[in-house]
Amino acid sequence: MNGQAHWDEEMTVLGPGISEAVRWAGLAVTEAAGMHLTDTSGRRIADLMGAAGVNLLGHSHPAYVEALTRQIGSWMIGAHASDARLEMTRLLRHLLPAHLDRVQLYSSGSEAVESAIRLAKSATGRFEILSFWQSFHGRTLGSLAHTSGARTGLGPTAPGSISAPYANCSRCPLRLTSPACEFACVDLARDILREQSTGSIAAILVEPVQGRAGNVVPPTGYLRALRRLADEHGALLIADESMTGMGRTGTILASDQPDVLPDVVVLGKGLGNGYPVSAICAPTNLMQRGPFGAPSASSSSYGGFPLACRAVAVVAQTVHRQQLADRAGEVGARTLTRLRQDLAGLALVSSVHGVGMAIGIGLNVTGKEQLREVFQQLVAAGVLVMTGGHTLRLYPPLTADETELTAAVDTLVSVLQRYKAPT
Ligand SMILES: Cc1ncc(COP(=O)(O)O)c(C=O)c1O
Numbered sequence: 001m002n003g004q005a006h007w008d009e010e011m012t013v014l015g016p017g018i019s020e021a022v023r024w025a026g027l028a029v030t031e032a033a034g035m036h037l038t039d040t041s042g043r044r045i046a047d048l049m050g051a052a053g054v055n056l057l058g059h060s061h062p063a064y065v066e067a068l069t070r071q072i073g074s075w076m077i078g079a080h081a082s083d084a085r086l087e088m089t090r091l092l093r094h095l096l097p098a099h100l101d102r103v104q105l106y107s108s109g110s111e112a113v114e115s116a117i118r119l120a121k122s123a124t125g126r127f128e129i130l131s132f133w134q135s136f137h138g139r140t141l142g143s144l145a146h147t148s149g150a151r152t153g154l155g156p157t158a159p160g161s162i163s164a165p166y167a168n169c170s171r172c173p174l175r176l177t178s179p180a181c182e183f184a185c186v187d188l189a190r191d192i193l194r195e196q197s198t199g200s201i202a203a204i205l206v207e208p209v210q211g212r213a214g215n216v217v218p219p220t221g222y223l224r225a226l227r228r229l230a231d232e233h234g235a236l237l238i239a240d241e242s243m244t245g246m247g248r249t250g251t252i253l254a255s256d257q258p259d260v261l262p263d264v265v266v267l268g269k270g271l272g273n274g275y276p277v278s279a280i281c282a283p284t285n286l287m288q289r290g291p292f293g294a295p296s297a298s299s300s301s302y303g304g305f306p307l308a309c310r311a312v313a314v315v316a317q318t319v320h321r322q323q324l325a326d327r328a329g330e331v332g333a334r335t336l337t338r339l340r341q342d343l344a345g346l347a348l349v350s351s352v353h354g355v356g357m358a359i360g361i362g363l364n365v366t367g368k369e370q371l372r373e374v375f376q377q378l379v380a381a382g383v384l385v386m387t388g389g390h391t392l393r394l395y396p397p398l399t400a401d402e403t404e405l406t407a408a409v410d411t412l413v414s415v416l417q418r419y420k421a422p423t
Pocket residue numbers: 052107108109110111113136137138139207211212240241242243268269
């Protein structure tokens with residue numbers, strides 16, 4: 001069956017609300033290895049979409065395939081103690097900052113964000129959550145209150161949800177410039193809390209790098225300023241590292257910065273490298289607080305099953321042994337430099353930014369139709385990327401062969417160079 005016929009048949013049954021970029025790509029994939037997908041016509045496509053940051057180790061990573069296959073064959077249902085879970089807990093203890101000494105497992109980023117919010121409410125006895133403009137924290141009803149651009153038409157969000165501008169310096173809502181502004185956006189957040197909070201702030205929920213907004217990297221010191229703001233209110237700082245975690249931005253956690261020490265870290269996406277597993281990590285004294293810490297109060301049907309733990313263990317082991325966080329930082333920096341040079345001066349490109357293996361290319365497109373056209377030209381040339389707003393988002397695997405990555409970037413650059421200024 002050809003790819004188009006394949007898609008058409010599936011789409012007679014699937015709900016239409018699946019990922020727009022996946023629909024635009026329209027690929028029917030038969031197999032995948034490393035950074036590449038192969039479609040039904042045998043064409044190889046460089047996968048820089050990486051399922052929006054899920055593909056951490058690369059497709060069909062041999063150690064991952066071997067370990068998960070072995071685990072399915074031995075035992076996969078039930079949250080009892082297992083070799084896989086023991087190995088996972090040891091590795092996470094080794095890789096994560098020492099104060100984050102407890103882990104609770106879930107199946108998706110949204111679910112883990114919900115859990116982090118429940119933990120914050122339990123630990124503080126308060127109810128309000130501050131999050132940021134253009135954030136993405138998921139689409140379940142609690143997380144949706146902290147996700148921009150997805151709420152229209154869905155009625156009131158969770159009470160106690162407060163939002164303030166993020167430090168998106170290339171499009172500063174305050175029209176200021178960093179560092180001269182001295183984090184005026186954090187001062188505004190402080191003012192917003194003074195005006196809107198009922199004195200019940202439980203947590204500040206933040207992405208260390210805003211993924212869906214286009215891989216927006218805030219200036220150094222921003223998370224520290226938010227830490228201070230949280231402390232002023234006796235609130236927790238929750239770093240949602242679903243996209244950034246496990247090395248993608250050059251360190252195991254993007255929030256692992258001086259004087260930040262988030263109280264709760266959310267992990268997802270690359271944590272399982274495709275197996276749907278997520279986690280919250282927090283200190284014992286917070287995680288044990290009731291009601292969150294009460295028996296069965298924070299469990300889920302699949303939390304801590306052996307296959308999920310095996311996936312996390314292989315990811316953690318591989319990231320650790322192959323020093324993939326360092327590699328992401330180095331290869332990502334070279335890729336970013338190269339893109340900045342080659343895309344400089346192009347009317348289509350408004351900015352090139354990012355950190356590690358999370359890169360954003362802002363486009364001066366006239367609207368969604370032109371974005372779709374650029375995206376589909378890239379797919380036709382053999383490069384698949386993610387979109388977010390008017391940004392192309394690149395998430396190569398941390399293991400990407402640099403020659404292959406350079407070849408994919410060559411193709412991407414040559415496609416973008418074809419475009420003239422919008423009329
Ligand atoms: C930062 C962040 N948090 C939460 C989520 C939601 O994760 P999931 O789609 O696994 O529910 C995402 C997904 O893109 C994300 O990027």
